[in-house]
Amino acid sequence: MTLAAKDRRLGWGLVAPALIWTAAFFILPFLAMLALSFAHMEGREVVQGFDPGNYIRIFTDPTMLGALWNSLEITLVVTVISVVLAYPLAAIIAFRVPARWQRLALLLAVLPFWTSYVVRSYSWLLVLGQNGVVNKALLWLGVIAEPLEIASTRAATVIGFVHFFVMLLTLTIYANLIQLSPNYARAAQDLGANRWQTFAHVILPLTLPGVVTGAFLTFVLCIGDYITPQILGGNTELTLPQLIMLQLGRSGNFPLASALSVVLMAVVTLAYFASSRWLRLDRV
Amino acid sequence: MTAGVSIQAVSQRYGTATALDAVSLEIAAGEFVVLLGPSGCGKTTLLNIIGGFAEPTKGHVLIGGRDMAGVAPKDRPTTTVFQDYALFPHMSLRDNVAFGLRMRGVDRTRRAAKADAMLALVGLEGRGDRRPHELSGGQRQRVALARALAVEPEVLLLDEPLGALDLKLRRQMQEELKAIQRRVGTTFVHVTHDQEEAMAIADRIVVMNAGRVEDFGPPRQVYLHPATLFTASFMGEVNRIPISGGRAPFGPVPVPDGTLCLRPEAISATGPLRIGPCRVADAAFFGTHVQAHVVPLSAPDLRLAVHLPQSAAVEVGAVLDLGAETFVVLQA
Amino acid sequence: MRVLSWLYLAVAYAFVFLPVVVLVVFSFQDGRLPVPPFKGVTLDWYAKVLGDEDLMAALLNSLLVAVVSSLVALILGFLAAHALARVRLPGSVLMRGVLIAPMTVSYLIIALGLLTVFNQMGIRPSLWATGIGHVVINLPLCFAICYAAMGDHQKNAERAARDLGAAEWQVLALVSAPMLAAPLAAAFFLSVTFSWDEFIIAFLLTRFDVTLPVEIWSMLKSGLSPATNAVGSLVFLVSVTLVILLELTIFRRAK
Numbered sequence: 093m094t095l096a097a098k099d100r101r102l103g104w105g106l107v108a109p110a111l112i113w114t115a116a117f118f119i120l121p122f123l124a125m126l127a128l129s130f131a132h133m134e135g136r137e138v139v140q141g142f143d144p145g146n147y148i149r150i151f152t153d154p155t156m157l158g159a160l161w162n163s164l165e166i167t168l169v170v171t172v173i174s175v176v177l178a179y180p181l182a183a184i185i186a187f188r189v190p191a192r193w194q195r196l197a198l199l200l201a202v203l204p205f206w207t208s209y210v211v212r213s214y215s216w217l218l219v220l221g222q223n224g225v226v227n228k229a230l231l232w233l234g235v236i237a238e239p240l241e242i243a244s245t246r247a248a249t250v251i252g253f254v255h256f257f258v259m260l261l262t263l264t265i266y267a268n269l270i271q272l273s274p275n276y277a278r279a280a281q282d283l284g285a286n287r288w289q290t291f292a293h294v295i296l297p298l299t300l301p302g303v304v305t306g307a308f309l310t311f312v313l314c315i316g317d318y319i320t321p322q323i324l325g326g327n328t329e330l331t332l333p334q335l336i337m338l339q340l341g342r343s344g345n346f347p348l349a350s351a352l353s354v355v356l357m358a359v360v361t362l363a364y365f366a367s368s369r370w371l372r373l374d375r376v
Numbered sequence: 377m378t379a380g381v382s383i384q385a386v387s388q389r390y391g392t393a394t395a396l397d398a399v400s401l402e403i404a405a406g407e408f409v410v411l412l413g414p415s416g417c418g419k420t421t422l423l424n425i426i427g428g429f430a431e432p433t434k435g436h437v438l439i440g441g442r443d444m445a446g447v448a449p450k451d452r453p454t455t456t457v458f459q460d461y462a463l464f465p466h467m468s469l470r471d472n473v474a475f476g477l478r479m480r481g482v483d484r485t486r487r488a489a490k491a492d493a494m495l496a497l498v499g500l501e502g503r504g505d506r507r508p509h510e511l512s513g514g515q516r517q518r519v520a521l522a523r524a525l526a527v528e529p530e531v532l533l534l535d536e537p538l539g540a541l542d543l544k545l546r547r548q549m550q551e552e553l554k555a556i557q558r559r560v561g562t563t564f565v566h567v568t569h570d571q572e573e574a575m576a577i578a579d580r581i582v583v584m585n586a587g588r589v590e591d592f593g594p595p596r597q598v599y600l601h602p603a604t605l606f607t608a609s610f611m612g613e614v615n616r617i618p619i620s621g622g623r624a625p626f627g628p629v630p631v632p633d634g635t636l637c638l639r640p641e642a643i644s645a646t647g648p649l650r651i652g653p654c655r656v657a658d659a660a661f662f663g664t665h666v667q668a669h670v671v672p673l674s675a676p677d678l679r680l681a682v683h684l685p686q687s688a689a690v691e692v693g694a695v696l697d698l699g700a701e702t703f704v705v706l707q708a
Numbered sequence: 709m710r711v712l713s714w715l716y717l718a719v720a721y722a723f724v725f726l727p728v729v730v731l732v733v734f735s736f737q738d739g740r741l742p743v744p745p746f747k748g749v750t751l752d753w754y755a756k757v758l759g760d761e762d763l764m765a766a767l768l769n770s771l772l773v774a775v776v777s778s779l780v781a782l783i784l785g786f787l788a789a790h791a792l793a794r795v796r797l798p799g800s801v802l803m804r805g806v807l808i809a810p811m812t813v814s815y816l817i818i819a820l821g822l823l824t825v826f827n828q829m830g831i832r833p834s835l836w837a838t839g840i841g842h843v844v845i846n847l848p849l850c851f852a853i854c855y856a857a858m859g860d861h862q863k864n865a866e867r868a869a870r871d872l873g874a875a876e877w878q879v880l881a882l883v884s885a886p887m888l889a890a891p892l893a894a895a896f897f898l899s900v901t902f903s904w905d906e907f908i909i910a911f912l913l914t915r916f917d918v919t920l921p922v923e924i925w926s927m928l929k930s931g932l933s934p935a936t937n938a939v940g941s942l943v944f945l946v947s948v949t950l951v952i953l954l955e956l957t958i959f960r961r962a963k
Binding site for chain 3: 099100102103104105106107109110111113114115117118119120121122124125128177180181184185188189195199200201203204206207208209210211212214215216217218219221223224225228255258259308309312313315316317318319323333336337340346349350353356357360364
């Protein structure tokens with residue numbers, strides 16, 4: 093056997109365990125789910141077959157369409173707000189905070205990331221609830237006469253999400269900004285660009301891949317999240333993951349849950365292709 | 377232990393590009409051979425093929441008479457000093473140098489003793505506990521050399537080992553490299569693009585260009601009697617003068633037709649091959665010599681580079697009667 | 709402009725820290741509800757939480773799943789990254805894509821897919837099932853970190869080791885892994901945190917032995933309680949201690 097062939101055999105041997113794992117526990121399950129989404133329920137029994145009924149139901153039933161719509165709206169709003177809030181924060185840490193304090197500043201900015209995921213949403217309930225810190229403070233200050241209804245609304249869901257994703261995006265955007273040579277900005281200013289022009293024509297385009305990658309991850313994590321809307325959003329409106337969990341729990345309707353998951357996956361795939369030009373997933 | 381290397385009609389293709397074109401070479405045991413050529417000439421590819429890091433598309437490599445086809449780098453009687461040294465940053469110098477012995481199952485005390493001896497050989501006595509990042513470039517280079525020699529290879533391969541060093545250090549390391557090679561007696565195959573380095577250290581120089589061997593011989597032969605025009609100009613500055621019908625532009629010459637190659641330092645007042653009176657177009661003092669450009673009066677379109685003795689006081693416009701000492705005529 | 713920057717920074721930090729501060733402060737609440745007014749300091753809730761056997765069992769389960777699944781993900785990811793970074797294999801771009809793909813899929817979908825397959829194969833929900841799911845979500849991360857860390861410097865050192873007679877496992881154990889110690893540690897601890905904190909896969913794939921997030925979730929269903937604050941604060945304390953230790957050891961040295 094030639095050396096190259098020996099090398100290749102070794103390479104296959106090393107990459108095989110990871111590929112097999114991914115195939116067995118990621119690709120195969122997804123295919124099984126895809127197949128199941130075309131099954132239907134008779135009573136409490138799953139009947140296999142090729143029945144597009146689940147998909148027809150998803151795109152005609154107002155509750156289901158509503159959940160899809162809610163998820164899209166919330167995710168888009170959260171992604172945009174998070175990017176808009178995180179970019180200046182990352183830029184301030186990268187360019188205003190003295191170099192030796194930057195790591196600490198960053199560490200502090202993402203510190204709440206290390207609280208438990210479930211507990212993080214719960215803490216916002218304490219802040220935003222009827223008797224929560226915000227309402228008590230506003231009442232005490234006399235700004236309002238009656239407690240505000242923030243918890244159990246879409247606003248609370250959005251606040252909870254934004255809190256988490258601002259941390260994530262600050263990290264990714266900071267990593268991009270700090271890699272830029274300061275000479276780009278110097279060159280732009282040397283050639284007569286003002287601060288705004290420097291940002292718009294030089295800094296922003298150079299950091300765009302990082303921003304888009306962060307935004308895409310935000311999109312994926314946000315649209316698939318069950319906990320945050322379940323704890324903070326109350327039961328006034330449903331998101332897609334809540335609807336999926338509802339199918340699993342109450343009625344045990346796995347085929348419908350699978351179909352909803354496939355739709356969720358399709359939405360993420362669309363977002364992937366929309367942003368793929370700038371995505372750098374292997375360099376997160 | 378030392379062994380010869382026999383390269384037999386080795387070709388290497390990457391897709392449609394040819395990196396090596398039917399190269400054959402016989403390197404004797406204990407010889408210091410330098411592969412010299414411009415970047416992209418195939419010298420590093422050839423070194424990789426000898427070391428087992430690449431396989432030839434065609435041809436055979438024999439080391440000590442043994443065919444190396446299908447033999448992995450670790451099983452070959454060769455070791456390599458890499459261009460970037462590739463020292464293991466997480467190991468002490470001693471562990472770096474002892475690594476190959478450890479792979480061969482040599483016990484700890486014996487390999488530590490051998491590593492210390494090798495470090496002493498390269499002038500790093502007593503520094504075994506240091507880490508690579510504490511060293512200067514030249515010192516790292518020595519450690520890489522000690523590491524490759526510690527396993528007593530039959531052939532040592534050196535891939536532009538001095539390329540990252542500054543000029544002064546490079547000249548100093550050349551001498552040490554040569555001295556170490558004499559002491560250990562191992563066959564050295566050394567790749568470089570610096571012809572001065574090649575002449576300083578090589579027993580024989582292999583001049584390569586575009587995947588082919590242009591010339592192979594001792595430094596003196598390759599420099600003074602190059603086999604090809606490429607070698608002539610790659611080894612140093614050269615004046616090329618076309619000869620046809622026994623005539624040079626400046627007059628008749630007793631040489632066959634072709635291209636007459638004259639090194640600037642071979643031109644002087646006394647050389648037997650007469651060029652005739654020349655006017656000095658410019659002159660500059662270079663320390664070891666005076667470099668001038670002259671135009672033969674009988675051939676106003678010809679411009680020759682000439683190195684004159686340090687002591688020569690040359691005025692622009694002066695006329696000198698010149699001739700050449702050594703020369704060679706090559707066919708294009 | 710300068711003042712505005714610092715003001716923005718202050719507001720941002722206030723927003724980021726607000727829920728954490730409220731969480732921690734009201735874990736000491738001497739009363740039944742973790743909301744204002746603050747009625748005084750007590751450690752009763754911590755005592756209650758630390759004495760809760762279910763919670764402590766869940767905590768151990770979480771740790772076990774996190775450490776084991778992260779180790780598996782790290783080893784698989786490291787080996788695959790090593791192979792794809794070094795050997796020219798046909799279809800290597802596709803393989804990289806396949807290995808990264810789970811990163812772009814919601815955990816819920818991964819969980820549901822595994823649940824479907826496990827149901828059909830008659831595998832019951834368990835910590836093992838959860839661990840398998842956690843390897844799926846952490847493998848892309850470990851692979852990507854290892855792959856990104858394998859530069860030319862690394863490749864040349866591996867080549868030198870092979871040249872000096874090292875077998876492939878020796879190259880991996882004595883050269884590649886030690887040279888990548890910092891990124892390997894980073895990948896491992898990130899995986900541990902993700903697994904430790906993961907809810908939906910654990911929720912769908914466990915039944916009797918549950919992990920900490922699932923146990924906390926069931927605590928939440930009984931309404932607001934300073935006990936939940938205490939658990940959250942404890943988790944926070946453990947994670948932050950870990951982060952600070954890492955920062956002071958591995959990452960400082962890595963620079």
